[in-house]
Amino acid sequence: MPLAPGSTFAGYTIIRMLGTGEAGEVYLAQDPRLSRQDALKILPAR
Numbered sequence: 442m443p444l445a446p447g448s449t450f451a452g453y454t455i456i457r458m459l460g461t462g463e464a465g466e467v468y469l470a471q472d473p474r475l476s477r478q479d480a481l482k483i484l485p486a487r
Contacts, residue, residue: 444468444483453481 443466444455453470459480460467470481 450481450483453479455481 443458443461444450446455446457448455450468450470452474453468453472456469456471456478458466459469465482465484468481468483469478471478
């Protein structure tokens with residue numbers, strides 16, 4: 442299930458999806474505590 446831009450996941454604010462594949466979804470996310478952007482990979486449930 443894709444995360445919507447502006448939503449929060451694990452303390453990160455989602456900016457946009459970067460890509461998706463068999464290994465999961467990758468998002469560009471903002472870390473509000475460190476004031477930086479990070480790539481956040483969400484693995485599928487198995």
